[in-house]
Amino acid sequence: xxxxxxxxxxxxxxxxxxxxxxxxxxxxxxxxxxxxxxxxxxxxxxxxxxxxxxxxxxxxxxxxxxxxxxxxxxxxxxxxxxxxxxxxxxxxxxxxxxxxxxxxxxxxxxxxxxxxxxxxxxxxxxxxxxxxxxxxxxxxxxxxxxxxxxxxxxxxxxxxxxxxxxxxxxxxxxxxxxxxxxxxxxxxxxxxxxxxxxxxxxxxxxxxxxxxxxxxxxxxxxxxxxxxxx
Numbered sequence: 001x002x003x004x005x006x007x008x009x010x011x012x013x014x015x016x017x018x019x020x021x022x023x024x025x026x027x028x029x030x031x032x033x034x035x036x037x038x039x040x041x042x043x044x045x046x047x048x049x050x051x052x053x054x055x056x057x058x059x060x061x062x063x064x065x066x067x068x069x070x071x072x073x074x075x076x077x078x079x080x081x082x083x084x085x086x087x088x089x090x091x092x093x094x095x096x097x098x099x100x101x102x103x104x105x106x107x108x109x110x111x112x113x114x115x116x117x118x119x120x121x122x123x124x125x126x127x128x129x130x131x132x133x134x135x136x137x138x139x140x141x142x143x144x145x146x147x148x149x150x151x152x153x154x155x156x157x158x159x160x161x162x163x164x165x166x167x168x169x170x171x172x173x174x175x176x177x178x179x180x181x182x183x184x185x186x187x188x189x190x191x192x193x194x195x196x197x198x199x200x201x202x203x204x205x206x207x208x209x210x211x212x213x214x215x216x217x218x219x220x221x222x223x224x225x226x227x228x229x230x
Contacts, residue, residue, distance in 0.1 A: 028096055032057075046086050047164065049157045056090045059156070062197030063094025069200060070147060072124065074099045079123040079145075081105040081114070081132055086156035087190060091127050094197075107131070111138035118143040127190070129153060131168070134176040140185065148180060151190035 008017055024030045035057040043053045078095045080102055082088045095102040103121040105114065107129065114135050127149040128136055153168050154161025169175045180187050
């Protein structure tokens with residue numbers, strides 16, 4: 001029996017009717033092809049700030065380099081609790097590039113819901129925008145989180161990010177008070193992650209000596225509330 005697919009008539013001429021699911025061995029292989037092919041093209045636009053495929057490639061390599069320097073075992077779970085901000089995509093890709101499992105978390109979760117996902121996934125590291133850090137503070141002692149990366153909404157928006165962060169915190173007051181200053185939480189600011197990571201993979205203009213098999217063998221990517229910028 002022939003399956004009627006009227007939507008195919010709406011496809012542009014350069015869009016194939018079918019795809020080869022075995023074309024890529026991993027999601028990272030697909031991303032890297034796109035990074036090379038569309039390097040100077042816009043990949044994300046947020047609040048008028050554009051990042052090219054090359055920008056996201058470099059930022060994700062920095063995140064991956066920093067993560068690998070933390071000594072986490074291969075296959076460790078890293079949580080990602082962010083809305084649609086520019087740092088979301090390079091963080092997610094960086095986690096996978098480093099050979100780890102990414103578990104995206106709904107930033108609107110309550111402390112109870114957050115605790116459940118962190119414990120269910122076994123996450124040891126979490127990247128979180130500070131708007132939602134209060135929920136993390138409420139439950140962190142009941143989880144296996146050993147390191148926190150704190151980000152602000154405007155961290156990858158350049159000079160405009162300073163204005164964005166000021167308005168969010170001082171004018172709209174969208175950042176609830178939290179206290180994660182205890183050294184035992186091992187808190188690192190997201191810009192510091194990028195800075196330290198770039199130093200690692202840009203040494204003498206060399207890329208990180210990744211083992212392709214290491215970071216391309218992705219076991220699981222939890223898709224709970226996954227937000228990717230298009």
